[in-house]
Structures are given as C-alpha cells and as structure tokens.
Amino acid sequence: MPAPYLYQITVTTGSMLGAGTSARIGLQVFGSKSKTTIKMINSDGESLPRGGTHDVIMPLKTSLGHLELLHIWHDNTGVDETSWFLRDIIIKDLQTKEVYQFICYDWLSEDRGDFQVQKVLHVATLEQLGCFSSQLRENTDAMFYDQHLWTSPFVSPEGSNFTKSERLSCCCAVFNSIMLSNAMWYKSDEGFVTKNTVFDLGFVQITLQELYVSLMTVVMVLPVVLVPARLFRVEVPASITAPGIRRSSKYGSWKGILSRWSKYVAWFLVAMVSILSSFFVILYSLDWGRKKSEAWLKTFFFSFGFSSIIAETAEILFLATLFALVCNQRPSNKQKTYNIKEKDLHLHLYDHKAPVKVYPPGAASTERMKVKNEQRRKFFFVMKEYVLLFLFVVVLFFISHHDKDPFAFNASQTLYDTVLEDHDSITTADEFWTWTEETLLPVLYPSLWYNGWKMKYLDRQFPLYTEAFRIGPPRLTQVRKAPDAMATDLSQNGWLVVTGDGACWQFNVTGVMSHNSGCSEEHSMELPSLLGLATAIFSDLRDSKWIDKYTDYLVLDLSLYYPAQKLFSSLRLTANLE
DSSP states (O other): OOEEEEEEEEEEESSTTOBBSOEEEEEEEEESSSSSOOOOSSSTTOOBBBTTTTEEEEEEEOOOEEEEEEEEOOOSSOSSSOOEEEEEEEEEEETHHHHHHHEEEEEEEEEETOOOOEEEEOOOOOOHHHHHHHHHHHHHHIIIIIITTTTTTHOOTTTTTSOOOOOOOOOHHHHHHHHHHHHTTTSSSTTOOOEEEEEESSSSEEHOOOOEEEEEEHHHTTTHHHHHHHHTTEEEEOOOTTTTEOOOOTHHHHHHHHHHHHHHHHHHHHHHHHHHHHHHHHHHHOOHHHHHHHHHHHHHHHHIIIIIIIHHHHHHHHHHHHHHHHHOOOOOSSSSSEEEEEHHHHHHHHSSOOOOOHHHOOOOEEEEEHHHHHHHHHHHHHHHHHHHHHHHHHHHHHHHHHTTTTHHHHHHHHHHHHHHTGGGGSHHHHHHHHIIIIHHHHHOOOOTTTOOOOOOOGGGGTTTTOEEEEEEEEEEEEEEEEOOOOOOGGGGGGGEEEEEOOOEEEEEOTTTOOOOOOOSSEEEEEOOOOOHHHHHHHHHHTTTTTTTTEEEEEEEEEEEETTTTTTEEEEEEEOOOO
16 A cells, blocks of 8 residues: 555744745655655645645655654745745654644745745754743734734734634724723713813823723723634634545534534624614713713723723733743644545545646755845845934934924014014114114013003013013123223213223213123123113113223123923124124
C-alpha cells in the first residue's frame, strides 16, 4: 500500500493587512530518520487569506522520525498579493499523535521584512512554547485586527469565521445599549447635578457625576460586549469534499447543531438589544429638557470613548495576560481533527495528478535578492534620514513659533494706528509736544465714551479704541548728550551741569519726579494715572524746556495686557530729535 504514513500540516497566516498571499507555496520537512521531497501547500493554486488556517494531509511511505527542520518558500507569483506573513506551522504525526510546531512570525516577501521569500525554521521546544512572552504574543497577535470590537469590522481578516456583518451588528448593539444605560441615570430629577465641575475644557465641562455615570455605563454594557461576540465566534465545522477525509469531533453532530444555533441566538440578542434600547431611549428623552439632554449627551460620548478606546483594549490585554500566566495552550488544540479513511484516500491518490512543484530560489536568485535587499536598505536609510531631518525642521519651526499668538499682529496694528499715530514724523521738540497733546494723552487717558457718557475708573485704564489693559504707569525717558565745554548754567530751563568726578546733567524742577536724580545720561519719569496731572506735567516740562539741543533721543515705554486673548504687549517708542 503506497504512502501509508500520514502527517497533518496546519499553516496559519498572520492577521495584519496584506498578510495573505496567492503565490504557490512549497516546503520540505527534515526529520531524524529522513526528509521529504518537495511538497505543495496549495497545490491547486488556492489563496491563503490573512488570519486563516490551511490544512494539508501529507502521506509518506515511512516515518520521518523526530522532526527538526522545515524549509518553506513561495514562487512570488499570484493574481493578488505575493507577500506572505507566516505565523506558524503545526505538523502532527497522525500515527503517534506527536505534534511539532514551527514558529515564524515573519514575512516571506521581496519588499518586506528581510526581503527573502524563503525561511528555514527549527522546531519549537517546550520551553519556547511555554514561556510567557510566547503565550502573550500568541494571545495578542491579532488584537486590533480580529479581537478589538470597534476596529475589527474595518480590518478583520478574511479567514475569520466572525464576519464583518456580525461584528457591525455587535457594535450597533453596544452603541444602543450605551445610550440606554446613560439614559437610565437621567430618567428622574433625583441626583441630577449640574455643578461640581471637575474639569473645564473650555468648550465642555465635566462633572464628577458625569464621570461616575460614564464608568458605571461601561460596566453595565460589558455583558452586551462579551456574550454576542463569543456566540458569533463559535466555529461551524466546514465540510471537506476530499475523498477519504472527514471532519470529526468528540461531540459528534451535536457540535455542528449547537454552533449554528449559537449564531441564531447571537443574531436574536443583538436585534432585541438594539430595538429595545432605541425604544426606551426615545421614551426617556421625551421628558428631558435642554440641560438634561446635554448632560446625557456628554456622558454618552465619554462612555463610548472610554469603552471603545480604553476598556476594550484593557480587556483584551488583561485576558491575554491572564491566559498567558494560567493557561498553557498546546499546539494540538489549534488543529482541526479529521477522520481519515485510508482506502478512500489511497484511491484518491492513485487518480490524483501530481501538482507542478515550486522549487526554492537558486543561488543566482538568492544573490540577486541580496543585492536588491542591500539597495532597498540604503534607500530606506536615506529616506529615514530625510524624514528625520524634515521632522526636525518641523519641530524646530513649531518651537520657534508656538509662542507667536495669531492675535499679536492685530494687537500691534491696533497700537500702531492709535498710540503710535504720526509718531514717525516727530523730529523736533515742538512736534513732540504737539503729538503728546493731540494723540498720546487722549489715547492713554480716555475719559468719555463715544456717546458722551463718562467712563468709570477701570474703563479708563484701557487705551482708547483698544482691548488692552494698561499695566503700570507709562515711563518717559530722555537720553542726553554729554555736556561740552560750551555748556553754561541752564538753571533757568531746569537743567543743571553738575561737576564732580565728571560733568553731567541734572534736572531740577519742583513737582516733576526724576528717577535718575544723580549724575546720569538717562533721565526717566513715570507719568501719573490721571489725565489732569499728566497734562500738567507735560506743560511744566515744555515750559522748562525739558527738551533742548542737548537731547539725543526720547523713549516712551508702555506695558499692556489683553484679557480676552491672555496676551501681554510691550510698546517702546523712540523719537530721535534733530
């Protein structure tokens, strides 16, 4: 009887995007006693979808002994995707029931991973299979592609028995149950609180009650999340038409019946939850006002965000960690069980035409791949450098401009059009005094509104036609030239030449406070907060000829604050006199 020794090969494809392949795959198994010839995984050219498993019965004449190595490759051809992400391969000796697992978790591709279309895998030891890292990776491999309820409807693998329509129906049921659970907390006015603000985000306020309702809602809808999803995931045994091979189960035909009924029950649950939740939400909302509706809407969004982003991910990680610590899943538990009739199988092998074999890449092809791999590595290195340089420039630009408020230009333009009006035309003392009398003082010290009403004290701290609040008194500074030999006593004008270590200026006029009463080239004074006093001081300065031929330039410093924009502004006006 030809090929009486049987092995079952289970190939598992990864769940990430683009993991499936339509390329033709070949392999060769090496054992302690012998090795196989080249065998085909998809001899009929069928595709291996991402997230799916593919079973092959491999008949041999004799036993291979203890399996040690596995060489697998593909021809990099196909209608759709040629790249392939191989998760693992499990080979079971159907006579001795020994199971060997070969772990890959890598790409067989010319443009991904290590850019190789072939792999040599060693059989995994018991220590490797039982370690925590392997178990955790096994349980979280397809977290966002297959296990996460809210992301899997869009990126779920084709090989999963949990279809996208079933996933969307679970999402709809959870969505409606969250709305109902939140609405139940607002069905009466008891305990309805609108104060006690915890966080103020500007556009929304979050109260302690709303946070509590959101957290309790996530706990309440947990059964709605778990039960229908688990029922939908119950596998329905697929029929196999190959002669001599039939699926078998320790539960017999009852498992097929129960698995089909579980899907019917799941569809009934999600339909009833969605309909009843929507009905009661409409009933509750009929008695709500604006405040209660807004509070319910906020808690709903918080509950939905917490459930979809935090709770769902935390649940998957917690269960994966728990199973990795407690449960030690054997490779044999991942394989499907078949009832093989050897006579029918051998008759099928007699009539079956040998498939066209795919041979591993040769030395020349491998060398070309290495050269192409090196070119790709250099290209990706250069691209990475350019991307990092671009990100550095973006971050540098952001850091250098993040403190530039967009309102700053408008604020500067307003000050330029009000306080600094016609300041660039000041070249003489008379022009400066005229500018202060006609422009500066009316703007800095407003007293009447546009309709003639008298301003309050606080309103008078805002310069005219601006939204800026004046901080502190304005400061006027004069920088004088050093007195020369021709300088005489100018006491009649208020300026005195003081001799000591060196000749310098001193201004001495009753009623005018000078902050630099000593010997200095800079002479500054703070203007009073009232318009009448400021006008009197400027009049005294003008009469005392505070500005004369020894004046080099004048500086006016003014500090402002914009409360609406929380923006400080500093103004310095310099007037050079001829």
